[in-house]
Amino acid sequence: MRSYRILHVDDDSLMRDVVEISLGLDPAFALMSCAGGAEALAAAPGWAPDLILCDVMMPDMDGPAMLAHLRENPQTAKHPVIFMTATPAPNEIERFRSLGAAGVIAKPFDPKTFPDTVRERLRTIQLASANYDFAERLRADAAVLAAFRDKLDGAEASLVPDGLQACVHKLAGAAGVFNFKAVSRSASALEEAIVAQRAGRGTPGTIAANLDVLLECMQRE
DSSP: OOOEEEEEEOSOHHHHHHHHHHHHTSTTEEEEEESSHHHHHHHHHHHOOSEEEEESOOSSSOHHHHHHHHHHSTTTTTOOEEEEEESOOHHHHHHHHHTTOOEEEEESOOTTTHHHHHHHHHHHHHHHHHHHHHHHHHHHHHHHHHHHHHHHTSTTTTSOOTTHHHHHHHHHHHHHHTTOHHHHHHHHHHHHHHHHHHTTOOOTTHHHHHHHHHHHHHHHO
16 A cells, blocks of 8 residues: 655644544554644655645744745645645635645544545545646647648658557547547547548548647647
8 A cells, every 4th residue: 555645734733633643543644744834844855745734824934835935946846735724715715726736625624534535635636647747748749740740741641651540549548538538539530530541441631631630639738
């Protein structure tokens, strides 16, 4: 079982104790507690937490200020931060997200179910990170597909470039998994056009037209 490193930041010693006891009952979590933002900023680079749980209102440095400092440091810029605060209003949650927070956990919380809450938030963060990584891959794939598109305008326009079908086949599957549904559908349509042309059923220009649609779709993502 993977162990998740959690950094908890709260100036209230009782809240630190509650979180320590709650997460300490679950072997999936390794916890470090800090009493304030400055202490957490000093500890975060070496601890390399999978998640930072941070109180919003703290005397030395509030949660948003601490988050801003984390983002300024390349060693901590990508550490996900979840704010913990008393029943936030929807506009507050949106403000925290606009600052770069990964979410909010409302206080009070049930210590018995708190580990499950943290685990669920970690899964959400990991999926979001995977989506971001896939968005990076889309940009790389778009460059490869643009090169294939140039070949379709060349002297061998009637031939299917080597590697094109494999590229769009993988793209169709991966885009569907990461919920880029329009890209997945466009890639599938292009693959169908490739299969049809190789079987002698294709119409001239169909592959190029489908590839144009796919590239436009990828540019919108």
